[in-house]
Amino acid sequence: MSTENLYNLAERLGELLRVERRGMLRARQLEPVHLATLRYLCTCNQFSNTASAITEYLGQTKGTTSQTLKVLEKKSLLERVADVKDRRVVHFFVSPTGRRLVSEVAPSLALMDACARVEPSDQVAAEQVLADLITALLQTNNMRAFGICGRCRHNQRRQTGLTKGTSFCNLVKQELSASDNQLICREYQRVDVAAGLG
Amino acid sequence: MSTENLYNLAERLGELLRVERRGMLRARQLEPVHLATLRYLCTCNQFSNTASAITEYLGQTKGTTSQTLKVLEKKSLLERVADVKDRRVVHFFVSPTGRRLVSEVAPSLALMDACARVEPSDQVAAEQVLADLITALLQTNNMRAFGICGRCRHNQRRQTGLTKGTSFCNLVKQELSASDNQLICREYQRVDVAAGLG
DNA sequence: CAAGTTAGTATCGACTCGATACTATATTGG
DNA sequence: CCAATATAGTATCGAGTCGATACTAACTTG
Numbered sequence: 001m002s003t004e005n006l007y008n009l010a011e012r013l014g015e016l017l018r019v020e021r022r023g024m025l026r027a028r029q030l031e032p033v034h035l036a037t038l039r040y041l042c043t044c045n046q047f048s049n050t051a052s053a054i055t056e057y058l059g060q061t062k063g064t065t066s067q068t069l070k071v072l073e074k075k076s077l078l079e080r081v082a083d084v085k086d087r088r089v090v091h092f093f094v095s096p097t098g099r100r101l102v103s104e105v106a107p108s109l110a111l112m113d114a115c116a117r118v119e120p121s122d123q124v125a126a127e128q129v130l131a132d133l134i135t136a137l138l139q140t141n142n143m144r145a146f147g148i149c150g151r152c153r154h155n156q157r158r159q160t161g162l163t164k165g166t167s168f169c170n171l172v173k174q175e176l177s178a179s180d181n182q183l184i185c186r187e188y189q190r191v192d193v194a195a196g197l198g
Numbered sequence: 199m200s201t202e203n204l205y206n207l208a209e210r211l212g213e214l215l216r217v218e219r220r221g222m223l224r225a226r227q228l229e230p231v232h233l234a235t236l237r238y239l240c241t242c243n244q245f246s247n248t249a250s251a252i253t254e255y256l257g258q259t260k261g262t263t264s265q266t267l268k269v270l271e272k273k274s275l276l277e278r279v280a281d282v283k284d285r286r287v288v289h290f291f292v293s294p295t296g297r298r299l300v301s302e303v304a305p306s307l308a309l310m311d312a313c314a315r316v317e318p319s320d321q322v323a324a325e326q327v328l329a330d331l332i333t334a335l336l337q338t339n340n341m342r343a344f345g346i347c348g349r350c351r352h353n354q355r356r357q358t359g360l361t362k363g364t365s366f367c368n369l370v371k372q373e374l375s376a377s378d379n380q381l382i383c384r385e386y387q388r389v390d391v392a393a394g395l396g
Numbered sequence: 397c398a399a400g401t402t403a404g405t406a407t408c409g410a411c412t413c414g415a416t417a418c419t420a421t422a423t424t425g426g
Numbered sequence: 427c428c429a430a431t432a433t434a435g436t437a438t439c440g441a442g443t444c445g446a447t448a449c450t451a452a453c454t455t456g
Contacts, residue, residue, distance in 0.1 A: 016257070016332060066435065086422070089434060114335075122323040141214075287402095414440095
């Protein structure tokens with residue numbers, strides 16, 4: 001009864017957010033999926049800015065993502081850079097124009113106000129609940145979690161010395177800066193996951 | 199910072215819910231908007247089951263709603279009934295087939311499980327936060343609230359006697375049964391809204 | 397009763413999205 | 427070392443959404 005209510009509220013909120021986004025984007029001749037793609041590319045790390053990663057994140061097919069990227073590139077909202085090691089791979093970077101668009105469009109001011117008026121304790125609870133629901137959805141749909149690099153079990157953080165804050169990824173075998181650690185990665189795995197499972 | 203997090207979580211959850219719905223509906227050759235329409239029609243009252251009301255609820259245009267209804271009717275998921283008083287108006291009713299579809303598709307079991315595992319106090323807080331965000335979105339987009347009939351300021355409830363539980367709507371000037379009072383109405387206005395504003 | 401309003405439909409174009417098929421590049425097992 | 431296979435990405439097609447515009451029919455108001 002009450003759990004159904006939570007579900008209904010989440011669905012309704014999602015629908016209304018989508019309506020609002022559509023309205024904000026219409027003047028710029030863009031669709032919700034375009035903004036979602038740009039926002040993702042603004043927050044992911046250098047191993048996750050490919051068509052495949054976007055496909056996984058948004059839960060679509062490769063072809064759909066390919067078309068979305070074509071549109072965004074034509075509008076000069078992102079740039080493509082070929083990978084030097086693997087010539088099949090293309091990395092996508094949001095252009096300055098694209099970043100400006102994301103910052104202008106993404107936060108609905110009215111909603112931010114409403115968020116700001118929420119009691120801090122309620123906010124913590126709500127964020128935890130939403131995060132739990134997201135985790136549940138990702139698991140049952142066999143989707144990756146795309147967590148923050150610094151909290152990944154592949155991430156070995158340097159705790160002392162001049163390189164404090166930087167780290168090393170044991171999966172891709174590469175040095176990571178302190179800012180890299182804040183970005184989301186398609187290879188993310190929770191630290192408490194039993195080793196050898198993935 | 200933290201308010202942005204709440205916003206991001208709500209958006210992400212909305213996107214993932216949409217992806218999951220698409221997946222569940224694909225086998226039945228339906229789209230998310232079809233389910234949204236059916237679910238609305240399953241919960242609204244007899245004054246709100248028209249194309250105009252659906253248009254307002256879903257935040258679309260009349261033409262879009264008209265097409266959606268055409269598709270649903272062709273699939274025998276709803277039936278149209280002409281209004282006897284106003285011959286411009288058509289009322290849409292979900293067919294038994296449609297109701298079965300809604301009950302089968304709507305609740306994502308994995309998500310319901312996750313909802314059920316939420317701490318009761320957190321759940322109350324989360325529901326309150328989601329409801330607040332929905333209210334904020336509706337207000338800034340000049341959309342109606344579509345609240346529950348029994349809690350509307352137009353609703354005059356009978357508190358005693360044989361007719362206890364029934365009520366009278368001062369707006370449409372009509373008697374309402376106890377079950378009518380549980381449905382959502384496009385004319386809903388909060389009881390604490392200053393009289394004469396709407 | 398004319399003018400304006402409201403309910404709903406019809407049509408068109410831009411776009412999403414999934415399915416399928418395809419190319420090009422990497423990887424792997426014999 | 428190379429054939430088989432896997433992976434990254436693109437191209438194309440069809441079904442469908444969605445908004446814009448224009449339209450008909452019916453109701454309301456001055």
